[in-house]
Amino acid sequence: MGLIDLGLTGIHASQAALDTTGHNITNANTPGYTRQRVEQSANTPRLEGSNIIGQGVKVDEISRIYNQFINDQILRDTSNFNEYDTHLDSIQQVDKLLSQPETSILTELSDMFDAFQTLADDPSSSSIRSTVLNDIEDVVIRFNQLAARLDEQQLITVDQIENSITEVNTLVSTIADLNKQILEFEGGGTAAANDLLDQRDQAVRELSEFMSVSVVEESSGAINVFLSGGQNLVVGSIPYALEVTDNEFDRTQKSISVNVNGTLQEVESQISGGILSGLLDFQNETLGKSLNELGRVAIAIADQMNDQHRLGIDLSGQIGGLIFADVNDADAASNRFLTSANNALPNDRVGNVTILDSSEMTADNYVLDFTGPGNNNYQIRRESDDSIVVQGVLPNGVPASIEFEGISVNLESGTFQIGDEFLIRPTRLAGSEIDREITRGDELALASPVRTGSNIGNVGTAQIDEGTILDLYEQYPNDTTLLSTFATSGQLSPPVIIKFTSETTYDILDNSDPANPVSLVPPIEDQVYIPGINNPIFPDDPGLTIIETTGANIGQVVAGTTNGYGSENLTFTFTDPDTGAVTVRPTVTLPANASARDIVNVLNQQDGVEATARTTMFLSNFVDDGAGAPLEIDINGETLVISSPDLVDADTVAREINANANLGLQNIRAYSDGTQVRIESYIGVDLTATVNGSAGDSIDVTDSSSNTLTVTGPGNSATIGGSVDVQMADGLQMNSDNAGGVFAAFPVAQSAFMGYQVNIDGIPGEDDYFTVDFNTDSVSDNRNGINLIDLQRAKTVATDGKGLTFDEAYAGLASEIGADTQSLSINKDAAESVMKLSVSLRESISGVNLDEEAANLIKYELQYNASAQVIQVAQDIFDALLATFR
Template identity: 30%
Template sequence: MANVLSTGSGALIAFQRALATVSHNVANVATEGYSRQRVELATRHPTDMGYGWVGNGVQVADVRRIADDLATSRLLDSGGELSRLQQLSAMASRVDSLMSDKATGLSGVWSNFFDATTGLSSNASSSAARQEVLADARALTNRFNQLNSQLDSLGNEVNSGLRASAEEVNRLGAEIARLNGEISSNPNNVSNDLLDQRDRLVSELVGHTGGTAVAQKDGALNVFTAGGQALVVGNTSSKLTTITDPFQPERLQLALDANGQQIRLNESSLGGKIGGLMDFRSDVLDPAQAELGRIAVGLAETFNQQHRAGMDLNGQMGTDFFSLPAPRATGHAANTGTGTLTASVGDLSKLDAQNVVLKFDGTAWSATRADTGAAVPLTGTGTAADPLTIGGVELVVGGTPAGGDRFLLQPTAGAAGGIKVAIDDPNRIAAATPVKAQTDIGNIGNGKVSGIKVTDPTNANLLTPADIEFIDGTQYTVNGAGPYTYTPGQPIAANGWSLTLDGVPSAGDNFRVGSTGAGSSDNGNALLLSNLDDAKALNSGTVSLNGAIGGLTTMVGSSARQADYAADAQKILHDQAQSARDAISGVNIDEEAANLIRFQQAYQAAAQVISTADSMFQSLISAVSR
C-alpha cells in the first residue's frame, strides 16, 4: 500500500514537471533563439522483495535542451555573412542612388556645361552666351563638390558605425564572458535558458564581427572573429577599439586590445556588420571617390590646356579656366625623417586613381598598391629635374626622409572636392583662336588658308606678326627666313602655330599671320572646347571624359547590384540554416499540444493511483478498528 502511494506520488510529481516543461515551451514559441526542452523520464530503482524485484515508479532524470552544435554553428556562420552583405548592400545602394539620380548625379550638369560651350561657339562675342558658360561651369563644379561631400559624409558614417559597433561588441563580449564564468563553474547543473541566452548573445556578436564559436570542455564558448582573432576566451573578453589611420587621421580603423597589446585589424579580419562597413569603404566608397576625382582632374586638365591655347575678348591669352588641388601625398604617422612629397599631375593619359604607398629604404624609393600590396613601376630620383613618376603623377622630394619612411599617394581622392571655376569675368573666356591668317589680295595663285591652329600656346613669338612669302610653288619664307620646302597639303608651322592651304600658291604670293586681337567674334577655340567631353584623354588615350562618367556610374551600379544579389542569396541560405536549426530546436505547437494532452492524462492517472492507495488505506483502517 505504501509502495502504491509512493509510486503514485512520484508519478504525479514527474508528470507535473513534464507539464511545466511543455508549458514553458509553448510560452516561448515566439522567443528568438529559444531551444525547446524535453523532460527525460526514467524508472526508479526497484525493490528486492525476496520473491522478485518490484518497481517503484518513475522519476525525472533530466530536463534536456534540444540543440545541435552543427546546426547552431552553421546558423552563426550564415548570420555573420548575411549581416556583412546586408550592410554592404545598403551602403552601396546609397552611392548608386547618388551617382545615378538625375537630381544628384553628374551627367545632367555635365551636359549643360558642354551644351553652353557649344552655344558659345555659335556666337563667341555674345555676353549672354559667355555668362551661361560661367554659370553652368559653376553648377558643374558645385556638383563635383557636393558629390564629394556626400561621399565624405558616407565615410564619416562608416567611422560612426565602427565606433558604435566596437562599443556593442565590447558589451556583448563582456556579457558572454560573464555567462561563461557561471556556466563553467558548474557545468553539470546549468540552466537551459542560460545556455539559450548565451547563444543569443554570441549570435549578436557574430552579427557584428563575423566568425564562429568553439566550445571548451568546461562548457564555456570561445568566440573568434572571421580572421581568427579571439574576442572571448573562457571568462575573459578582449576589447575592440577604434584608432586613427596612420596615413589619414580622419579615417578610423579597428584594433584589438588583448593582454595589454593592441593588434591592428585589417579588412579581412572582420566580417558581420563591421566587415560590411569596411568592405564598403574599401571596395565601393574609395574607388568611387577616386574615380570621381579622376574625372574632375581630366576635365580641368584638358579644358585648361585648351583654354590656355585661346584668346579672350580682352585680346589676352587664355588662363586656367578651372582650379584644382594637387594630388595628396601624406606621410605615415610613424615617419622619423623630415621628408615631404610634393605631387603634381604629369601625364593625364596615364593618371591612375589607385592609391599607392611609397617607401624609402634609405637609398631608393619603391611603390606598392595600397589595397593589394602589388609592386607599382616607379621612375625618377625625386629631384625637380628628375621627379619620381608613378601613374601619371610626378613627385618632388623635399626635406630628408629617413630609411623606412612611408607616404600615401592619393592621385585623385580629393580633386572633386576642390575643383573650382578660376575666372569670374565672362570676357576672359578664351573662345577665339589667338592668331589669324589672311591671304594677300594681290596673290595670283589659287592658294587659300583653310585653317590655322595653335600648337604651342607658350611660344613667346606666338602673337608676333609673320609674313609667309612663296618663292615658287614649292618654297616659301617666313619673315624672310628660309626658304622652306612646301608640300601641298602639309601644314606650314612657325612660332607655335600651324596653318594649311587649299589650292596651289604661286611665286610671290603672300599670307600674313598675326594676333586675333581684342573684341574678336572668332570661335575657333570655343569649337575645340565644346568637343573636349569626347576627347580620349584618359587610359592612355582610349577613354573619353564622357566614357569615364558612364564608367563611374556603371562601376558603382554594378557594385551595388552584386552586393544586393549576394545579400539576397545569403538570405536564402540563412533561412535554410534557420529552418534546419528550428527543425531540431524550435517549438512545434502541434507536438507540444499532443504532449500536453498525454502528460495531462498521465497526471490524472497518477492522481487516481494515489486515490486508490488512499481507499486501500481507509479500508485497512476500517478493518483494524472493528
C-alpha cells in the same frame, strides 16, 4: 521499493515534465530560446528471488533540443545577410545621389557646353559670355555638392561603425560573463545551465549580425569566440574590446583595432561579414570609388579645359588664363600625399602629387613603400589589387620625382627611410576642390593667337589652313612661362614666311622685315614637301632641338675641288624622358671633305635624327678676255654651253644651269638678279665652279659669308661645301671630338618648337609663299572656342584601356554604383532567404511548438494523475490491511 515509492517516482517525473513543458510554453517567444525536454529512464531494478522487479522512473536531465551544425549555419547566414543588407542600405543613398537628374553632374555639364556653343556663334556678345561664366559656376557648385554629400555619408558611416563597436563590445562582455556563470553552475555539479546556454548562444547570434565569428567550445563548457581572421574576442571569461581608431593615413576614415593588454592591434582585415563588414566595404570601396571617380572627372574637366583655354586669346588679345582653379595648386598637390602615422620619427617627410596628364590618370589610390635594402629603394603599389606599378631607386635621394600613369609623386624633403609608407590619392578630394578661376566674361579666350595668309601672287594650287596651337608654354601645362614665340603681348615673335624653293622643298624664314626675310634662329630650311597631300609645316615635338654646323670652313669658298672639311667622330647619347635611362650609341665617323649631303646620309641613319643640307654659291663678274678660246664655265663637271662671249651674263648662266638635266638631278637650281647668279643645292652636294678658256678669262665665286675668290682660266676651280641642320628628338644629345670639324665639340641644341602648326596641301609653285602672324583684331574669331566645345565629345578619360568622354566617365561611375546596388540587392534577397531557411530549420528542431506542448501538458497531466492513482491504490491497500487488524 513499494508501490507508494513507485508512484512517487512517477509523480516526480511527470512533475518535472509538466514544469519543463510549462517553461517551454512561457518562453515560446523568447529570442534564442531552445526547447527543453525531460530525459528520463527506469531506475535500477531489484532482484527478488528469481524475479527482477522494477523500481520506477528517474529524471536523468533536462536537455536542450539543440543542433550545433544548424546553429553554426545560422551564424554564417546571419553574418552574410547583415553584410549585404547594411551595404545595400548605404549604397542606395549614393546610387540615388549620382543617378537622379536633379543631383547628377550631367545636366550642368550639358548646359555649360551648350552655352559655349552659343558663344562660339557670337564670340563678341558680353551677355552670352556672362551666361557661360554662370554655367561654369553651376558645374563647380554641382561637383562641390556631390562631394559634400558623399563626405556626409562618410560621417554617417563613421557614426554607424562607432555605434556598432559599442554594441559588439557589450555582446562580447555578455558572452564572457555568461561563460563565467555557466562554469559556476555546471562546475558545481549541478545540472546543465540550459537557459544560460540559450542566452549565450543568443548573444553569439547577435554578435554574428555585426561580424563573422567562429566559436570553439572548451571541455569545461565555456566557449571561445574569434574573428574570422583568428583574433580573440572572448577567451573563457576574458573579453577583448574592439576600438574605432583613425586610419593610419586619413583621420576622416576609421579602422578597427582590438585592445590586447593595453596594446591596440589593427584587425580590420580580419573582419568579414555582418554589419561592420558592410559598413567598412561601403566606406572603403563604395565611397572611396565614388569620390575617386568623381574627382577624376572633375580633374579631367578642369585640367583639359584649362589647357585648351590657355591656348587661346581673349577679347583684349591676351593669352587665355585658367577657367577653373589650377589642378596643381600647392594645397591640392599636398593633399594628395598622405603620410602613415606608423612611419618612424622624425616626422619630417614632405611630398606632393601633381597631375601631368589627366587623360592618362586612373581613379586608383597608390601606396608608396620604402622597401629597402637601402633608404632610397622604393615601390609603388596599386591599393586596390596590391600590384606593383613602378619600383626603383632614388638615384640622388630627395628631392626626386616618380612619374607614372599621368601623375608625378614629388618627394621634396625629409628623412625618407626603410619601412616608410605613404598613401597617394590623386583624385579623392578633387570634387570638393574644383573652383572657378575666371571672373570676367571678356577673359574667355575663344580666339586663336595665330592667323595665316597666302601671297596673292602664288602660281601654284597649294593652300594653307588656319593653323593649330600646340602649346604656348615652355613646360606646359604646369609652367606659366610663355614660349619666346608668344612672349611679347599681341605679337608673334617672329612672324614667319613659308617660302617654297621648289615644288618639293621649302624654307621657314623670319618675316619681321617683310622686305628682307632672313633665316630663323635656329634655321628651319630645306624642308621636304610632298605635293598632293596635307603637309604639317613646323616641328610638332616640344623636345625637338636643332644643331647647326659651326666649323670654320663650313660654307666657305676654297680653291680646288674639295670643300676642306675636317674629319671627326660624333657621339649620340639618348636619355629616356620617361625612365631617365642613358644610352650611349656607337661612334659615328665623318670623313674629311665629306659633302653636306654625305653627312646628312650618315646622320639620318640615327634613330631620332633628321638632318637636312643646303649649299649656296654666288657667281658674278664674268670676264672673257676675247683672246683664244671663249669663256667656258663648268658647274660640278657640267659645261655650260654659251653660244657667244657677249652673252656671258648672269641671266644666261642661270638659264643654262637650270636647263642642264644632270645638274637638276643634284637638285641644283640657279637664280639671277641680272648681275649675280645664286646657285643652290637643296640636297647639300658640294658646288664646284671651274673656268676654262684662256688665262684672261675669270669669274668671281662668293660664299654666303661674302667671301670672294676670283677663279681664272684655264682649269682652275673653287668649291663651296654645304651646311647641315640636325633635328634631334627629345632626349638626344650629340658631341664631337673635333672642335675644328663640321660641328662644335659640344654643339648648342636649340629648340625648334614654335608652339603652333599649320598644314599646306596642293601643289606649290617655286617662290610661292605663305605667312603666319599674330591674330590681331580677333573679336569674331571662335577657333579656340570650337576646340573647347570639342572637349565635350573628346574621349580623354582613360578607363579599362579605352577613352571616355566626360559624360561617359561620370555615367560610367553612376552605372557602376547602380550595378553594385543591384548586385547587393540580389545577394541580400538570396542571403535573407538562406538565413530564413536556416532559422526555420532550427525552429523545426529547437523551437517551441505550442500545439505539441499543449498535447504534452495533457499527456504529462495524465501521467501525473495516474502516478497519483498508484499512490492512492497503495494507500487503499494499506488502509485495507490496517482494517483487518482492528
